[in-house]
Amino acid sequence: xxxxxxxxxRRDGDALAFAGAVSAVxxxxxxxxxxxLRAGASRLDLHDVTALDSAGLALLAELAADGPLDVHGTPxxxxxxxxxxxxxxxxxxxxx
Numbered sequence: 001x002x003x004x005x006x007x008x009x010r011r012d013g014d015a016l017a018f019a020g021a022v023s024a025v026x027x028x029x030x031x032x033x034x035x036x037l038r039a040g041a042s043r044l045d046l047h048d049v050t051a052l053d054s055a056g057l058a059l060l061a062e063l064a065a066d067g068p069l070d071v072h073g074t075p076x077x078x079x080x081x082x083x084x085x086x087x088x089x090x091x092x093x094x095x096x
Contacts, residue, residue, distance in 0.1 A: 009033050016038065016045065024054075027058070034059065043070045044091075
């Protein structure tokens, strides 16, 4: 059995680049760092995210609420969670 890669976030140019399993276990540790790095970012790079759950999606959606972010990469779970929570591809809420 393999251990999921530790989650991380870093700034890469105009992107917030996430890696590893962005989940309920990792979100508390990622939150402050992601908020600190958010200013001026215009993209979310999710290419290195290995897993995403609803807590991870909530973190990403909260970051996107501060201004539009283009999402690059489709980690496992993103499409299904966005559909379930009625989020657009840029992680905004679909209006009724």
